[in-house]
Amino acid sequence: xxxxxxxxxxxxxxxxxxxxxxxxxxxxxxxxxxxxxxxxxxxxxxxxxxxxxxxxxxxxxxxxxxxxxxxxxxxxxxxxxxxxxxxxxxxxxxxxxxxxxxxxxxxxxxxxxxxxxxxxxxxxxxxxxxxxxxxxxxxxxxxxxxxxxxxxxxxxxxxxxxxxxxxxxxxxxxxxxxxxxxxxxxxxxxxxxxxxxxxxxxxxxxxxxxxxxxxxxxxxxxxxxxxxxxxxxxxxxxxxxxxxxxxxxxxxxxxxxxxxxxxxxxxxxxxxxxxxxxxxxxxxxxxxxxxxxxxxxxxxxxxxxxxx
Amino acid sequence: xxxxxxxxxxxxxxxxxxxxxxxxxxxxxxxxxxxxxxxxxxxxxxxxxxxxxxxxxxxxxxxxxxxxxxxxxxxxxxxxxxxxxxxxxxxxxxxxxxxxxxxxxxxxxxxxxxxxxxxxxxxxxxxxxxxxxxxxxxxxxxxxxxxxxxxxxxxxxxxxxxxxxxxxxxxxxxxxxxxxxxxxxxxxxxxxxxxxxxxxxxxxxxxxxxxxxxxxxxxxxxxxxxxxxxxxxxxxxxxxxxxxxxxxxxxxxxxxxxxxxxxxxxxxxxxxxxxxxxxxxxxxxxxxxxxxxxxxxxxxxxxxxxxxxxxxxxxxxxxxxxxxxxxxxxxxxxxxxxxxxxx
Numbered sequence: 246x247x248x249x250x251x252x253x254x255x256x257x258x259x260x261x262x263x264x265x266x267x268x269x270x271x272x273x274x275x276x277x278x279x280x281x282x283x284x285x286x287x288x289x290x291x292x293x294x295x296x297x298x299x300x301x302x303x304x305x306x307x308x309x310x311x312x313x314x315x316x317x318x319x320x321x322x323x324x325x326x327x328x329x330x331x332x333x334x335x336x337x338x339x340x341x342x343x344x345x346x347x348x349x350x351x352x353x354x355x356x357x358x359x360x361x362x363x364x365x366x367x368x369x370x371x372x373x374x375x376x377x378x379x380x381x382x383x384x385x386x387x388x389x390x391x392x393x394x395x396x397x398x399x400x401x402x403x404x405x406x407x408x409x410x411x412x413x414x415x416x417x418x419x420x421x422x423x424x425x426x427x428x429x430x431x432x433x434x435x436x437x438x439x440x441x442x443x444x445x446x447x448x449x450x451x452x453x454x455x456x457x458x459x460x461x462x463x464x465x466x467x468x469x470x471x472x473x474x475x476x477x478x479x480x481x482x483x484x485x486x487x488x489x490x491x492x493x494x495x496x497x498x499x500x501x502x503x504x505x506x507x508x509x510x511x512x513x514x515x516x517x518x519x520x521x522x523x524x525x526x527x528x529x530x531x532x533x534x535x536x537x538x539x540x541x542x543x544x545x546x547x548x549x550x551x552x553x
Numbered sequence: 554x555x556x557x558x559x560x561x562x563x564x565x566x567x568x569x570x571x572x573x574x575x576x577x578x579x580x581x582x583x584x585x586x587x588x589x590x591x592x593x594x595x596x597x598x599x600x601x602x603x604x605x606x607x608x609x610x611x612x613x614x615x616x617x618x619x620x621x622x623x624x625x626x627x628x629x630x631x632x633x634x635x636x637x638x639x640x641x642x643x644x645x646x647x648x649x650x651x652x653x654x655x656x657x658x659x660x661x662x663x664x665x666x667x668x669x670x671x672x673x674x675x676x677x678x679x680x681x682x683x684x685x686x687x688x689x690x691x692x693x694x695x696x697x698x699x700x701x702x703x704x705x706x707x708x709x710x711x712x713x714x715x716x717x718x719x720x721x722x723x724x725x726x727x728x729x730x731x732x733x734x735x736x737x738x739x740x741x742x743x744x745x746x747x748x749x750x751x752x753x754x755x756x757x758x759x760x761x762x763x764x765x766x767x768x769x770x771x772x773x774x775x776x777x778x779x780x781x782x783x784x785x786x787x788x789x790x791x792x793x794x795x796x797x798x799x800x801x802x803x804x805x806x807x808x809x810x811x812x813x814x815x816x817x818x819x820x821x822x823x824x825x826x827x828x829x830x831x832x833x834x835x836x837x838x839x840x841x842x843x844x845x846x847x848x849x850x851x852x853x854x855x856x857x858x859x860x861x862x863x864x865x866x867x868x869x870x871x872x873x874x875x876x877x878x879x880x881x882x883x884x885x886x887x888x889x890x891x892x893x894x895x896x
Contacts (some may be wrong), residue, residue: 258559284671343867349670350617354810355866357803361859365852373852482675490672530679537676538664 249513255392256508262467263407264504269460270481271488271496272412273453276492279429280449283352287360288457290367291479294332295458296465296474299325300378308445320379322462329458333451339444368472371449379447380466408459409497412452416493421448458492483533487532489543493552503529570728577720591716597828600724602730602821604808606777611806612815613738614770615750617674620681620724621805624775626688626797628654628782633703633709633792634694643787651779662768664671669753681802682730686796695718700793703786713870719788727821730777734817736774747771800855807862813872822873827858 260497274288285291308311312320338408340359344352382396416422421434427435428445434440461474482502488499507528514521524531576594580587599766607621632650635641641649661680665673687730689697705720706713713722737743745766758801786792804827812823839853869876 272781302720314844347866347870350814351614351676351810351866351870354806355863358807358862358866361800361803361855362863365856365859368852369856404843426763429774479678483679486672486675524686527679527683530682533679534664534676534683537668537672541667541672 251391252513253509255258256512257334257338257505258392259398260503260505260508262394262401262503262504263508264484265401266460266464266467266477266500267481267484268312268405268497268500269408269456270478271485272409272459272493273441273456274481274521275485275491275493275496276449276456279493280425281446283341283344284349284356285340285453286356287363287478288481288482289475290330290360290363291336291454291457292461292464293472293475294363294367294461295329295454296378296459296461296470297323297371298328299462300376300465300470301371315381325458325462326455329454330451333454334447334531336454337447337450339452344550360478362490364383364472364475366508374471378465378470378472397463397466404459404463405497408456409493412493425449445502447511479518480529482537483529486533486541486543489545492543492545495545496542503532555823566659573724573728574721577717579627588716591720593828595716595719595723595788596722596832597825598617598727599781599788599822600805600808600828603778603781603786604805604824605730605734605817606774606811607805608809608815608817608820609737610774611733611744611771612809613750614747616770617670617676618774619674619799619806620661620677620679620773621683621778621853622797622801623681623684624654624778624800625782625801626684626792626794627657627787628779629703629786629792629797630688630701630782631779632783633701633786636787637702637704638694638775643704644709647708647754647780648784650783651776651829653781654782655772655776658773658778659768662771663803666764666767667834670889678799678802681797681799685794685797688797695794698794700791700795703790703792705790706784706787713788715787723784723788726780730780731817734777738817740812742766742769747815757769783799787867798836804858807858809872811861811865811872813874814870816872816874819872819874822877826873827861830857830861868890 270288270292273291274285277285277288299321302324303317306317306320313442336359340355344355347355364386380397387396387399388394414459416426423434424440424483425445425448427438427440428442428545430440459480464474464477480503484503485496485501486499487503488495488497507525510528511525512520515525577587580590584590590639603621603625607618610618611615615847628650631653632646634644635650636646649824661677664676668676697702706719708722713719738746745756747873748759748761749763749766753763807821808823808827810823811826813819835857836855838857841854865872871878
């Protein structure tokens with residue numbers, strides 16, 4: 246019994262770390278959805294691009310500048326964030342501007358096409374290899390009472406919490422944050438009140454790419470770096486729907502809960518029930534369909550009245 | 554009141570059908586590698602059947618499906634299992650397997666009644682992943698991820714052995730599909746679909762039962778996709794879960810977007826355009842590009858498809874069929890070119 250409990254709590258802890266990645270991706274498209282009502286299917290690919298840029302910078306900095314250790318990671322991280330800002334501005338120009346007032350179907354397909362393009366471009370530029378991203382924290386493991394957590398996981402959870410707190414303060418206290426809230430409530434009224442709506446949209450896309458890039462950089466050392474890590478972005482959709490699509494706390498809780506469900510089903514449940522092993526890959530999607538059938542608004546969502 | 558086919562010349566339709574069936578003879582006379590072209594056209598034909606069904610669902614009823622490869626896979630596997638392991642004659646399987654696939658359409662259509670827009674896209678996408686996984690899990694019949702060998706189509710004592718025979722089988726299916734779909738969209742059913750697409754509230758207000766028609770739309774779309782799947786399984790002789798990917802579902806949508814959402818001919822054109830591009834144009838382009846950098850074929854393909862889809866959404870949302878309509882009207886009114894009206 247105690248073994249089972251230890252196993253379960255171990256899985257919960259790793260699930261939270263995985264869930265924080267989902268939460269960061271989900272946070273990115275929740276921001277975009279809230280402000281512009283565009284559902285960004287390319288969020289996972291933004292994460293992948295961020296991870297690749299960071300990897301590229303790390304290897305360049307150590308090879309060309311001869312800087313190693315903590316500074317190498319720090320400079321690469323900053324470089325990747327700078328890239329994310331520029332990339333966000335480009336995406337705003339390419340996706341957001343031309344697709345205003347288009348039907349949902351076109352917008353979804355446009356973001357999917359962007360995700361296909363990004364994956365193909367990265368695969369062409371970086372080559373069809375799988376890279377291994379080293380972690381600034383090495384392979385260190387902290388253990389409490391038989392439960393082991395890698396330092397990387399601790400850092401992931403820490404970063405996610407810090408980011409969420411920063412966003413919360415930004416939305417509640419700063420001028421731009423309030424402007425964003427106003428824009429997401431009613432863009433026309435916001436514009437009439439003198440809020441530069443276009444700039445707000447640009448800022449939203451920058452934030453979304455920033456969050457995705459941070460998520461990608463955090464995720465890369467946990468898994469191997471190849472173009473398939475973009476698919477994790479797809480799994481963030483069940484997370485967001487579980488929490489309530491369009492709700493920021495929903496994105497975070499949904500992500501964490503989904504991460505825990507996934508690790509537990511891959512671990513303890515698969516060990517005890519053979520048939521669970523068969524459906525491990527699709528657990529997030531089963532959760533998604535179950536949530537959509539039972540309570541489409543998720544845990545934190547508010548039922549919306551459809552505008553005619 | 555206008556007649557049903559007032560806006561088009563029916564004279565062209567038999568000519569077009571005759572042209573479709575004369576094309577292989579023409580190709581045989583023109584080139585020695587006609588078998589390859591027929592193979593490519595066969596793939597296009599199978600996809601045409603599916604995209605017409607998808608267009609009825611997405612283009613006419615306005616319900617997004619990001620999991621249509623799943624219906625395609627269900628049709629293919631059902632027919633392969635029924636014919637090869639169940640001993641069902643192919644003629645019957647050609648009818649039964651699509652109908653069973655249509656029932657799967659109802660299964661996904663039922664939760665879809667409460668969903669719209671992006672939620673429906675996500676649910677169908679999840680359905681696609683789950684079906685693929687289930688096919689692997691039922692390895693007793695499907696041989697899991699190893700893939701399944703399938704027998705040749707066999708109708709009333711005639712066996713379709715090669716691409717030449719298959720062409721006539723598939724294109725008979727295409728012609729039937731297009732005719733049925735066109736009759737459907739001009740009927741009460743099609744009008745109800747379009748009313749639902751344009752405004753659910755308004756459709757409900759004039760007495761269209763949303764649930765019923767949405768379910769019918771999913772059923773019909775499933776039947777068409779299942780029909781395409783049956784033809785695919787028996788003409789390609791080998792099916793594997795790798796083929797029925799999420800990317801395939803996306804490619805189907807690219808086809809209807811490129812062809813023109815909400816028109817049957819558009820779906821046909823789109824499937825033809827994308828398959829020809831994929832099999833004839835991209836290999837040439839790849840060879841040219843390979844002189845500069847080393848790339849994988851799949852990457853080029855997805856890059857070009859992604860770009861095409863994106864450019865079409867931004868610059869030509871009505872697709873190839875819309876472009877054709879524009880050109881036709883332009884020539885009809887030739888000296889008085891009403892440029893402004895189409896901007």
